[in-house]
Amino acid sequence: MPVDLSGPLLSEFERTKKQFEKAVSAGDMETARRSALRCASLLRELARHVPYNGELYLRKARKWEEVAGQIERGEYGRKAVVSAEGRKTRPEEDEDDQFREYVLGLMAKSTITWDDIGGLSNVKMLMMETVVISALRKPAAIQPWKGILLFGPPGTGKTLLASAAAGSLNAAFFNVKASSVLSKYFGESSKIISALYEVAREKAPSIVFLDEIDALTTRRSNDTSEATRRMLSTLLTELEGFHEGESDKLVLTLAATNTPWDLDEAVLSRFPKRIYVPLPDKEATKSIIRIHTKGLDISRLDLDAIAEESVRRLYSGRDIRNLCQEAVWNMIREENRDLHKLASLPLEELRKRSLRTRPLEMRDFEEAFRKIKSPLTKKDIERYEKWAEEFGG
Structure with missing residues (x-):
């Protein structure tokens, strides 16, 4: 089994980054240059060990290498880093941008249609009604479902249904598996969830499909970690949908589970429409x-x-x-x-x-x-x- 070095590498990167900042503040630019190169090297190693953020770590590595070059040429101003676009930023300023870019990588356009799904006529009708109501002009009191839970045995077509809903609307489709969101690093899962819904609102109409939602939202207990609680709290807030001035934007969350009885009660309350997807007759x-x-x-x-x-x-x-x-x-x-x-x-x-x-x-x-x-x-x-x-x- 390969040894996971990502944790030690991140710790070493943070330590080296502080050395860089301290050297810049003291005017010791040679130490700052060496620290910048060390930061770049550590980020390249991280790109190898954290595949889902690989491209982003490489991009940050190139920025640190650029900083080292600026120091060597005497072009670097204290307490600022000049980015490729020419604006002054701190090297860590793009921390949040990496999650947006990661989420954009999950976005696709679906070509699946309702005719591609055999059977499930009642289920398709319920979902078609939601999609149609979402697009029609209507009184303010009439609102489509913002959250639909699809539950049933494995392999019954839940993912296909979500794809067809996105395809019928020509909507941005975010197919999000639990493994795409869960991170062992504290706070990252919450940031991915926040970025997911931020981008979904920007790209509306959007379908956010949370596959294996039970893996994200199993019942909370005293044994639940603080990172998991934080991630779940963020997800619940997003599902609640309180976004001032954005009520006209269609962001429909579809979630799928094979084990609905394992879901947290608070999560169930965010999905008032729960549709059983049975075995085919x-x-x-x-x-x-x-x-x-x-x-x-x-x-x-x-x-x-x-x-x-x-x-x-x-x-x-x-x-x-x-x-x-x-x-x-x-x-x-x-x-x-x-x-x-x-x-x-x-x-x-x-x-x-x-x-x-x-x-x-x-x-x-x-x-x-x-x-x-x-x-x-x-x-x-x-x-x-x-x-x-x-x-x-």
Whole structure:
């Protein structure tokens, strides 16, 4: 297991930065120059050990190298650093900017549409209504939901629903996983959350999708760290949405969880609309199969039989997608027995050849059923249905 050196490197950087500031104040510019170079070196090491902030640490390293060069040329003024843009700043002034730039890296435009999602007609209708109301002119008393919680078993299409909501609005889409926000450094998670909503308001209309929200907001207890409490407090404040003069800006927060019963009560209160995303029924299963076999001949398949077996096995949408993939690969291997032997050919030669296919048959799916297993049990589904009955709506 590699040794995590980021903590010691940060401590050494802070110590060296203080040496730089002390040397500048004392007029000892040679010591200041060496300290600036040392700061740059430490930041480059940090870029290797903290990947999610790598580019930002490198940018800061280049600024420190520029400072060292200015000192060497006698161009450096005391207690100020001249940035690349020509304005005077302190080297650490861009601390907050790094979080904005990191959040901008999470932003995307979704091309997913509602038609890309098989089944879930009731869920899609509820979300479509919210999106439509958000865009229509309306009396001030009529406000769309600002927070929607999507809960249900894994693989049921919660991320796709969020993507389709963003795609239908042509909105900025921030797909935020727990791992994108959580940081072991004190205070960083809170700053990322603040930057996330600041940028989302600037780029409105925006969809902020908090995937695995349970990992961010598990029930608070006496064992909860101060950093976690601070991050959760920041998130709750942002979800509350009290932003003077910005009520006309659409920032819709969608959150997803596979374990809604683990959520903090205060978080649940910020999501008044809670939608159960269930396993696909028979008709939804057939729609999902059609989506994932598009372009292939499925006329020989008994979709009803495949759908019934999928429902019996408690397959999620993801499981059905994997089932289709296995069936397709079974057909490909059968029709292209020596496919692996072509791996020695150059790409140009491969592009001249075509993959042999045939209509999908029931035996392809029978083989796939033997390989795809659902991790869910009927007891699991009953637990979701009970929570939906008590807290959904």
